[in-house]
Amino acid sequence: MTRAFTFPGQGSQVVGMGRELAESRPVAARVFEEVNDALGQDLRSVMFDGPQEELTLTHNAQPALMAVSIAVMRVLEEDFGVKLQDAAAYVAGHSLGEYSALTAAGALSLSDAAKLLRLRGEAMQRAVPVGEGAMAAILGLEMEAVEEVVKEAAQGDICTAANDNANGQIVISGHKAAVERAIPIAKEKGAMKGVLLPVSAPFHCALMQPAAEEMKAALAETTINAPAVPVIANVTAAPESDPVKIRDLLVEQVTGRVRWRESVLKMGELGVDTLVEAGAGKVLTGMVRRIDKSISGISLQTAEEIEAFAASLKN
Template sequence: MRAFLFPGQGSQAVGMGRALAEASPVAREVFQEVDEAIGQNLLKLMTDGPAEALMLTENAQPAIMANSIATLRVLEREGGIRISEKAQFVAGHSLGEYTALCAADAISLSLTARLLKIRGRAMQNAVPVGVGGMAALLGATLEQAQAIADAAADGEICAVANDNAAGQVVLSGHLGAIERAVAMAKDMGAKRGMMLAVSAPFHCALMQPAADVMLHALKAARIDTPLVALFANVLAAPITVPDEIRARLVDQVTDVVRWRETMLAMHAAGVDTFVEFGAKVLAPMVKRTVADAEAISVVTMDDIEALAKAM
């Protein structure tokens, strides 16, 4: 069995999408539709920068989605591949969940782009710059990370945000609490704690204003039953009902991205091949969590051609 995966924020880089757009009219169609949907020349920003503008959450989120969908669409249209025939599940890391739903025809490409523009802006605006922070705890179990978060909170918010892979857990919350967590991480069993260069404290209670914005935006959004089931970030379980998808997309703004558990649950459901589209971020996480699974990253035209032949 096979699952298609879609990366989240942090996988953006100046130059992304250029080679695909130059090589494939299918990719160019995707980028043009996204540009028109959000009223912005996003492809130019993706290919030429500046990096500071691409890093902005409201730009990074639709850009990462567009790059992943362009990669998938080239595979589908030029390789004659249908997701409903070649994948049993889809999943995406944080914003990648929207990409996964677009890939599975639950949300149109133009609507996905608009929703991610709204989501990115809302998440950026939810917390003033300098108030929040995030840190990676390397070599820590989920239980150790939770203990560190609890000890560091001291009346502030300090929570597990991403359970990414074995030995990689991310905390989010008030900056002071996150700095305390990094300082005490090694003494409490982690290999080390490392502050992350992020613009806001994602996936914690401080994001509630953004969750409120997405509740309103998603209420008006057309969501259809996906062609294949989505493994939801906050459940680590498959869902297909549009109203539940809406609810879980709101929940994931403030809740934990249970990525490690999702990979284990997919594997337990029979998935032995994980295919990541648009970046090389999630496949290494899969290998750290499910060592006997095949994990492939599809980024270049050569990658696409190789996967089409393998399928």
């Protein structure tokens, strides 16, 4: 069996995430304390007690989701003696989850990851005035058809495929008017559904260039080590271990497409047969079944699930 650990992105956050793990496993509680210290904010109380509106704010959701993922990984390693490089051949994360993946693999420190994700969330929010951008999910069309849709809808505005999540599940991003034009065009081309998403900014498109510049400056000052196992990068859907290249790809990721479907297929080509999702929710585990039925998905959120997974490695 060849595994990869995967790490969820924005949208998986829910009030109460990480609480059970922190209450039952002191090593998990320490992760949340370290993130609080790095940010100078009691993010843990927002995660555990809400309100949901505050947790969903991009600059809170991003470091919070990373913290839950790393808490899972620390429990696995410190309480059950499972080292990442012994249990998996690759790591990958969806959008902000790429920072979680790099932290789990030792490329980024927990403190640096929290600070970078706080900045990333704030920078993305600053990049486009509220109301000028939008994102929409296009369901039931493949990428080739969606490329035609966004080209037709742009009409001088920015409109692009931002997240290639799974077969027939693609998210577009850009100027609000263009994204709104794209929905009826997509339906004309056979889409089952096109729906605007409740997001605060148009992520992963050229409108995020100001945020990319902020991240470039911050990442230039951040130590990045070679990861314990290669990371499958969002923007290339290919394995990467070179810290210099990883830094460049994290900058490119702000405006670039999240090639998640291609990333899962690439891991399959590389021999991975099991994806282990570490952190809040089961979004990525659900996507696996749509992308490649030969790859199985496991979700680790609770202490019980982590213990059972660790035990399975010994059998």
